[in-house]
Amino acid sequence: MAFDLEALRDAVAAHARVTRVVVAQVKGSSPREVGAAMLVWDGGQSGTIGGGALEYEAAELARGQNMPRRLSTHALGPDLGQCCGGSVTLLSEVYTSADLPDPDQDVVVRATAPGSQPLAVSRLLNAARNQGQRPEAQLLQGWMVEPVHRPSQSLWIWGAGHVGRALAEVLAPLPDLDITWVDVSAEKFPDSIPAGVTSLPERAPERLVPHAAPNAQHLILTYSHQLDLALCHGLLGHGFGFAGLIGSKTKWARFRARLSDLGHSQEQIARLTCPIGLPELGKHPQAIAIGVAAELMALSRRADRNTELNKEHSA
Incomplete structure (x- = not known):
């Protein structure tokens, strides 16, 4: 704490x-x-x-x-x-x-x-x-x-639609997240932005990928499949700690093929997570957000345990 x-x-x-x-x-x-x-x-x-x-x-x-x-x-x-x-x-x-x-x-x-x-x-x-x-x-x-509390994990939310808004609301209170929220224009965002979240309008969001830390986490859920693909492509070239894409099995199969055509290996593509969250919770935006929050928290706990184990081994 x-x-x-x-x-x-x-x-x-x-x-x-x-x-x-x-x-x-x-x-x-x-x-x-x-x-x-x-x-x-x-x-x-x-x-x-x-x-x-x-x-x-x-x-x-x-x-x-x-x-x-x-x-x-x-x-x-x-x-x-x-x-x-x-x-x-x-x-x-x-x-x-x-x-x-x-x-x-x-x-x-x-x-x-x-x-x-x-x-x-x-x-x-x-x-x-x-x-x-x-x-x-x-x-x-x-x-x-x-x-003093300093957010230790950078998280980028790409898209301010219904699911993006639910994610921002659910994830903002988590103390270790420094959240950047991106969409193509200021009008896409709600009037009230949750505390601790930085909204960032950009007409070509994929141009912001190089500004993310190499170990940042990313949640991709824009209004456009083409933009989602561009972001996946950019992140695979830039590096990330976690990158999740919202979508069905059909969408993910198409993305895997297209990313392969863009020169990414199957091993690289497999680092992307699709779908995100817990599908058994349903497709309601808040249900997706709860599942994603659980997924990110589990990743954080595993990372903390690995850090502690490494300290014990080096002691």
């Missing part, structure tokens, strides 16, 4: 005074992990620290909080009647426009009580700066350390 500075800035801009409640420490079983956070203001909130009695109580306390920073520990079973048998320590911090952290920093670190910075915290921050080691969110000797 990471400190979402952008979400905090947006909430403060909208509500002036916002309390951020973050899970600072966990002992035993708990609804959420360290670093899970919610934002609370008069009349509303966003995010979650696990729901149920803990979240309700924490939100009520946050709305009445009159100190800049407060640390509290909650026994989930005895105190709150929740099934989890552990305890959770929460850090609640009040923010206004004058209190927002520097958006350029990579780690947000602050004391939860008076005292100088412990050596363990200094070492952790030095490792983060000098060795590129991204620290885990943690409460360390009375100091809260959280990496």
Whole structure:
């Protein structure tokens, strides 16, 4: 989990005074992990620290909080009647426009009580700066350390029709995605673009392919089979982490033949995924979007597991 500075800035801009409640420490079983956070203001909130009695109580306390920073520990079973048998320590911090952290920093670190910075915290921050080691969110000797959230995966959605709109709505809340949404004109997009999504009108979308990162993910679902083919052709020449095409088995068979005629090997073409999502969920745009989201999340989990295994082998 990471400190979402952008979400905090947006909430403060909208509500002036916002309390951020973050899970600072966990002992035993708990609804959420360290670093899970919610934002609370008069009349509303966003995010979650696990729901149920803990979240309700924490939100009520946050709305009445009159100190800049407060640390509290909650026994989930005895105190709150929740099934989890552990305890959770929460850090609640009040923010206004004058209190927002520097958006350029990579780690947000602050004391939860008076005292100088412990050596363990200094070492952790030095490792983060000098060795590129991204620290885990943690409460360390009375100091809260959280990496700043940076989207780690670039995703391009090609097409702003019904399925493209459903995909943008479903995928935008996922924290690790940096989404670029492309179609041939501004009129193709809805009036309201989901937060965290960059809409990009371009009369010839295939010309934007070279601007995508070589490991980016792509979802191709434009209004035109010809444009879909041009994008597939461009991506096969450019490189990608994942590329999915919406379509039937018949469409995919035709595309494979045409891409082969354009000089791509069968091994290269097989890297494209068609159809995308989970066909058993049906053809409703939201059903397709849910299936695609599940597919991308599964890919991300597999990549994370492979990264961890590689770290273990190299240790």
